[in-house]
Amino acid sequence: MHADSLAIAIRGLNALLMMALGLTLGVVVARRWKQPWGLFGMGAATFVLSQVAHIPFNSLVLNALLTRLGWTDLTSVGTLVGVAASLGLSAGVFEEGARWLMFRFWARKARRWDEALMIGAGHGGIEAILLGGLALYALLQALALQGTDLASVVPADQVEIARMQLEAYWAAPWYAALLGALERVFALCLHLSLSVLVLQVFVRRQWIWLPLAIAWHALVDGAAVAALQHVGVYWTEALVGVFALLSLAIVAALRNLSGTTPVDTAGAPPADGRPARRQDEPPSAERLDDSRFAVSRG
Numbered sequence: 001m002h003a004d005s006l007a008i009a010i011r012g013l014n015a016l017l018m019m020a021l022g023l024t025l026g027v028v029v030a031r032r033w034k035q036p037w038g039l040f041g042m043g044a045a046t047f048v049l050s051q052v053a054h055i056p057f058n059s060l061v062l063n064a065l066l067t068r069l070g071w072t073d074l075t076s077v078g079t080l081v082g083v084a085a086s087l088g089l090s091a092g093v094f095e096e097g098a099r100w101l102m103f104r105f106w107a108r109k110a111r112r113w114d115e116a117l118m119i120g121a122g123h124g125g126i127e128a129i130l131l132g133g134l135a136l137y138a139l140l141q142a143l144a145l146q147g148t149d150l151a152s153v154v155p156a157d158q159v160e161i162a163r164m165q166l167e168a169y170w171a172a173p174w175y176a177a178l179l180g181a182l183e184r185v186f187a188l189c190l191h192l193s194l195s196v197l198v199l200q201v202f203v204r205r206q207w208i209w210l211p212l213a214i215a216w217h218a219l220v221d222g223a224a225v226a227a228l229q230h231v232g233v234y235w236t237e238a239l240v241g242v243f244a245l246l247s248l249a250i251v252a253a254l255r256n257l258s259g260t261t262p263v264d265t266a267g268a269p270p271a272d273g274r275p276a277r278r279q280d281e282p283p284s285a286e287r288l289d290d291s292r293f294a295v296s297r298g
Contacts, residue, residue: 003142003143003146003170006174007170007174007177008139008143010174010177010178011135011139011177012136012139013178013181014135014177014178014179014180014181015132015133015135015136015139015180016132016136017132017178017180017181017184018128018129018131018132018135018180018181018184019128019129019132019133019136020132021125021128021181021184021185021188022121022124022125022126022127022128022129022132022184022188023125023129025121025124025125025188026040026118026121026122026125028121029114029117029118029121030118033114033117033118035114035115035117035118036118039107039110039115039118039119039122040118040119040121040122040125041122042102042106042107042110042119042122043102043118043119043120043121043122043123043124043125043126043195044122044123044125044126045122046098046099046101046102046106046119046122046123047095047098047122047123047124047126047127048126049098050094050095050097050098050099051094053094053098054090054091054094054095057090057094058087058090062086062087062090065086066082066083066086069082071083071086074229080225080226080229080230081226083225084221084222084223084225084226085218085222087221087222087225088217088218088219088220088221088222088223088225089214089218089222091217091218091221092213092214092215092216092217092218092221093214095123095194095217096194096198096210096213096214096217097210097214099119099123099194099195099198099213100198100201100210102119103198103199103201103202104202107119110199111199111202111203113196113199113254113255115199116195116196116198116199117192117195117196117251119195120191120192120193120194120195120196121188121191121192123191123194123195124184124187124188124190124191124192125188127184127187127191128184128187128188131180131184132180132184135180138169142166142169142170145162145166150162150163150166176233179233179237182237183237183240185244186237186240186241186243186244187240187244189244189245189247189248189251190217190220190243190244190247192247192248192251193216193246193247193248193250193251194213194216194217194247196250196251196254197209197212197213197216197250197254198210198213199254200254216250219243220240220243223239223243224236224239224240227239
């Protein structure tokens, strides 16, 4: 099947938009809240490192476990729920676990809401860039295979499957070809909320926020997997869009609780009863450590 120029342009636009969205969010957060790009880089590296463990785990452990359990027939509601929950939980544990490790051992000074946003932009941004790159590679590969004898490039038993995949790729309407970019918009909203949720572990000194972040990630991913099988891609994207709006609500709700500016305590007695530090007095190591949790105590 030969593609026309419009089909090629739309698919190329989708790939470029996916990559641009990740960087655009970083630019917006950096300019709006004066955040350094180093935090973006930390978030990006954290995502990549999480996948170094996550992808092999799914491929070598989780898939084998699902097969052993006999969870291969996704037309069964019970099986579909089990598979969706397993995949969602796997993503939540690896990505939010990596995010916690980053806040704990790497970004140890990042304890503000706006800093968490920049880290979340990096986490979701690099995912969008990588997936956009894969979408662009798929386009180039599909173009290269046009007019090619598939039997010369794929095994004989895979020729018919490859032909059907190519036909489906080019037959998708233009709006379906842009769903990848739309999905990245929704995913970026999710990553912002997840970074702010994990941050609460440190500003509030309460562990419950980590399992909450894992559960939120697992719910969104698992629901998307299940919905895709039952209601199709368009309703699935609508559902993910609702999750994106809820993610933004989480970000907004935790903004004042996490803080974006230092608390003004001038003239007010400290909650712990110690004398207030003068404006020109250098902070002690003890006070620097305590300052990370000033908002949670306030």
